[in-house]
Amino acid sequence: xxxxxAHVDMDAFYASIEIRDNPKLVGRxxxxxxxxNQRGVVAAASYEARxxxxxxxxxxxxxxxxxKQLVRVDGNMAKYTHASRQVMAILRSFSPLVEPLSLDEAxxxxxxxxxxxxxxxxxxxxIKDEIRAATQLTASVxxxxxxxxxxxxxxxQKPDGLVIVEEHELESFLRPLPIARxxxxxxxxxxxxxxLGFRTVGDLADAEPGRLERHFGENGxxxxxxxxxxxxxxxVPSWDAKSYSHEQTFARDLTDREQLESVLLDQAxxxxxxxxxxxxxxxVVQLKLRFADFHTISRQVTLPHATADADLxxxxxxxxxxxxxxxxxxxxxxxxxxxxxxxxxxxxxxFRPPEVDSRKRKLADVIDxxxxxxxxxxxTRAKTLKxxxxxxTGTPNDRSFD
Amino acid sequence: MNFTLVQSELYRxxxxxxxxxxxxxxxxxxxxxxxxxxxxxxxxxxxTDLDTFLVTYARxxxxxxxxxxxxxxxxxxxxxxxxxxxxxIKSTASGISLSCAAGKFRMMGPDPDEFPSAxxxxxxxxxxxxxxxxxSLIRKTGYAVSTxxxxxxxxxxxxxxxxxxxxxxxxxxxxxxxxxHRGDYPNWGDIIIPPKALSMLQRLxxxxxxxxxxxxxxxxxxxxxxxxxxxxxxLDGHFPPYExxxxxxxxxxxxxxxxxxxLACIRRVAVFSETHNRLIxxxxxxxxxxxxxxxxNVGEAEDTIPSDYQGQPFHVGFNATxxxxxxxxxETEEIFLQFQTPTSAGIITPxxxxxxxxxxxxxxxLRLPGADAMTEESxxxxxx
Numbered sequence: 001x002x003x004x005x006a007h008v009d010m011d012a013f014y015a016s017i018e019i020r021d022n023p024k025l026v027g028r029x030x031x032x033x034x035x036x037n038q039r040g041v042v043a044a045a046s047y048e049a050r051x052x053x054x055x056x057x058x059x060x061x062x063x064x065x066x067x068k069q070l071v072r073v074d075g076n077m078a079k080y081t082h083a084s085r086q087v088m089a090i091l092r093s094f095s096p097l098v099e100p101l102s103l104d105e106a107x108x109x110x111x112x113x114x115x116x117x118x119x120x121x122x123x124x125x126x127i128k129d130e131i132r133a134a135t136q137l138t139a140s141v142x143x144x145x146x147x148x149x150x151x152x153x154x155x156x157q158k159p160d161g162l163v164i165v166e167e168h169e170l171e172s173f174l175r176p177l178p179i180a181r182x183x184x185x186x187x188x189x190x191x192x193x194x195x196l197g198f199r200t201v202g203d204l205a206d207a208e209p210g211r212l213e214r215h216f217g218e219n220g221x222x223x224x225x226x227x228x229x230x231x232x233x234x235x236v237p238s239w240d241a242k243s244y245s246h247e248q249t250f251a252r253d254l255t256d257r258e259q260l261e262s263v264l265l266d267q268a269x270x271x272x273x274x275x276x277x278x279x280x281x282x283x284v285v286q287l288k289l290r291f292a293d294f295h296t297i298s299r300q301v302t303l304p305h306a307t308a309d310a311d312l313x314x315x316x317x318x319x320x321x322x323x324x325x326x327x328x329x330x331x332x333x334x335x336x337x338x339x340x341x342x343x344x345x346x347x348x349x350x351f352r353p354p355e356v357d358s359r360k361r362k363l364a365d366v367i368d369x370x371x372x373x374x375x376x377x378x379x380t381r382a383k384t385l386k387x388x389x390x391x392x393t394g395t396p397n398d399r400s401f402d
Numbered sequence: 403m404n405f406t407l408v409q410s411e412l413y414r415x416x417x418x419x420x421x422x423x424x425x426x427x428x429x430x431x432x433x434x435x436x437x438x439x440x441x442x443x444x445x446x447x448x449x450t451d452l453d454t455f456l457v458t459y460a461r462x463x464x465x466x467x468x469x470x471x472x473x474x475x476x477x478x479x480x481x482x483x484x485x486x487x488x489x490x491i492k493s494t495a496s497g498i499s500l501s502c503a504a505g506k507f508r509m510m511g512p513d514p515d516e517f518p519s520a521x522x523x524x525x526x527x528x529x530x531x532x533x534x535x536x537x538s539l540i541r542k543t544g545y546a547v548s549t550x551x552x553x554x555x556x557x558x559x560x561x562x563x564x565x566x567x568x569x570x571x572x573x574x575x576x577x578x579x580x581x582x583h584r585g586d587y588p589n590w591g592d593i594i595i596p597p598k599a600l601s602m603l604q605r606l607x608x609x610x611x612x613x614x615x616x617x618x619x620x621x622x623x624x625x626x627x628x629x630x631x632x633x634x635x636x637l638d639g640h641f642p643p644y645e646x647x648x649x650x651x652x653x654x655x656x657x658x659x660x661x662x663x664x665l666a667c668i669r670r671v672a673v674f675s676e677t678h679n680r681l682i683x684x685x686x687x688x689x690x691x692x693x694x695x696x697x698x699n700v701g702e703a704e705d706t707i708p709s710d711y712q713g714q715p716f717h718v719g720f721n722a723t724x725x726x727x728x729x730x731x732x733e734t735e736e737i738f739l740q741f742q743t744p745t746s747a748g749i750i751t752p753x754x755x756x757x758x759x760x761x762x763x764x765x766x767x768l769r770l771p772g773a774d775a776m777t778e779e780s781x782x783x784x785x786x
Contacts, residue, residue, distance in 0.1 A: 092771060093771045095698065096698050096771065097698060112698075112699075113696075115702060116696045116702060304548075304550040304552070304553075304575075341678055341679075344769045345678070345679055345681075345768065345769065346679070346768075347576040347679065347721055347724075347766055347767075347768050348576070348745055348766040348767055348768070348769070349575045349576065349766060350573060350575055350576065350577075350578055350647045350747060350764060350766050351575055351642050351647065352575070
């Protein structure tokens with residue numbers, strides 16, 4: 001059965017949000033980004049601005065030179081994150097298999113949902129409608145049996161586009177495209193392919209087998225497959241991660257309880273933040289301890305509710321720590337959360353009205369947004385400040401325990 | 403000590419007592435059964451895990467009264483394999499000797515003086531309740547207790563008397579069951595019966611005499627069932643204010659449905675539900691209840707039963723297991739289902755024409771996929 005994969009890409013996301021919130025900007029060339037005299041860069045450009053050749057990542061001074069009437073707006077990450085959450089929540093209502101690529105684009109796997117949701121075109125329209133209703137923003141949607149084709153298709157009729165590529169249309173859709181549209185073809189590869197006489201995806205598809213491989217090795221074989229519309233990559237939903245953890249090895253072993261517990265708090269905060277970012281919650285909280293003699297233990301506790309709440313994770317891991325520690329010198333300590341599920345899939349509670357959690361969650365979201373905008377550590381718990389006094393060996397292991 | 407009784411009687415008592423004897427314990431005394439024979443021909447067997455004490459009684463011909471303690475499971479294993487004949491048990495210096503037909507067995511046991519004694523509870527002031535009523539009240543609420551030991555008071559069934567009505571209430575925070583028995587019960591204080599005692603009572607009650615009498619010393623409660631006595635430590639803590647939760651429900655949709663039909667319908671559809679939360683969707687539509695589920699990589703199912711609903715379509719998600727468990731405790735042919743919003747508790751009761759039903763079940767919904775998007779949407783429109 002051919003897969004049905006949608007790529008949803010918000011149109012000029014940051015710029016569109018600014019225009020939405022300030023009607024005076026409608027119809028004017030708008031960019032989001034820092035001022036040109038402070039080495040600002042274009043983070044997003046409205047379609048009007050793009051007409052002047054302004055693109056994302058362009059230095060602001062150049063953009064201002066290209067367009068005299070350009071309106072520059074400082075970015076407001078809090079607002080963009082909020083809108084992004086709204087969009088992702090809508091996408092998750094269509095399929096649990098949602099793979100966000102960034103704040104403003106995501107893949108979703110709709111395979112097998114025809115009965116429930118309808119034909120791809122109808123689903124595409126509904127996704128666009130629901131996004132528009134909730135955010136007053138437009139999205140472009142591409143739907144195809146292959147991930148990268150869905151991504152090309154979403155870009156095809158931007159803005160506010162909807163392009164469906166069916167299995168039998170794959171080749172005719174891809175052939176006329178310039179090779180640069182293929183995934184993994186950057187400026188270098190493009191130049192190399194051009195010198196070999198390849199201009200379109202069709203040229204690549206027709207290439208004598210082996211020729212691409214000779215020139216580009218493994219990547220060449222991959223390009224040939226892509227050019228024929230073959231790409232087996234799956235939509236990888238963020239909750240597919242089996243666990244989230246954060247651990248730290250110290251340059252010198254720690255024996256101070258307060259210090260160790262403030263490391264745990266810092267780690268709990270980091271793990272919780274990643275959970276929220278991925279829209280997941282976990283039911284099991286783990287503690288990992290490596291003693292000075294390298295003896296390593298891990299302890300875990302199962303919670304009655306799945307959580308992405310830093311305080312709750314910390315409270316649990318601290319209890320595990322106090323039980324397991326025995327006042328020994330600690331070389332490594334880590335916090336993990338496993339048994340993931342999509343956020344909000346727990347049963348609602350009779351004694352804890354949803355508003356209570358959502359208020360706490362909103363606070364966490366605001367902190368996340370401030371950190372997204374200004375960097376980590378701008379808002380912090382007084383207790384984690386202690387962590388800065390602790391030397392650690394450098395890179396924390398952001399990996400699972402096992 | 404020296405007594406005889408038939409194998410079946412001894413086996414019955416031992417089986418019950420083994421129900422409270424802990425399987426693993428650091429105290430050898432606790433894995434034992436205390437056997438006492440008195441001159442008036444009464445045999446009593448006691449088992450305990452310190453939270454629960456069960457004393458069962460049998461008639462025996464007692465040659466010589468006395469007390470012994472022996473490992474409960476080993477004794478049960480032997481007695482189970484004995485022929486259905488008369489068993490003779492005699493105390494020895496360090497345990498018992500047991501003989502039945504041609505079989506002879508000697509068992510070692512700990513000192514009976516070390517065996518913990520049951521709590522002292524005066525039976526001067528008892529609270530009497532019919533065995534059938536007690537059984538039914540436990541059956542209608544026991545399934546809803548919490549298994550979360552961090553909220554210990556919710557792992558048991560809360561029992562109290564209100565306006566002469568005996569009430570049993572249980573909740574795990576996701577659902578709540580309140581079963582009542584009308585009568586002129588005297589005020590008696592409120593207790594929370596722990597889960598082990600509840601399951602023991604369910605095993606004991608079918609064989610109990612007609613009326614069970616309860617007495618308490620605040621920390622423990624004694625259920626005197628005639629043929630046995632069950633002592634249980636009561637759960638500490640304050641049971642959550644369940645009446646507030648019920649009062650907070652302001653359902654504006656009330657429908658009548660056939661209990662068997664709904665049960666069967668949910669059972670069929672739930673096969674396709676997600677294993678971790680068993681989410682199914684109930685949709686009230688004109689004249690029907692539609693039960694449906696779509697689970698990625700599993701499949702989808704939909705089934706409909708008639709109802710008397712008239713109004714806007716209403717969709718709400720539930721854990722199928724919660725609905726099935728509560729529907730099984732309702733005894734009437736028809737039920738009422740009441741709803742307000744997709745995030746507020748649903749109320750399910752037997753369909754009674756007048757007055758408060760004697761059973762009330764609340765169940766909190768699961769969010770339907772996309773419900774978040776809807777609330778976000780309403781938040782946005784509220785702001786603009």
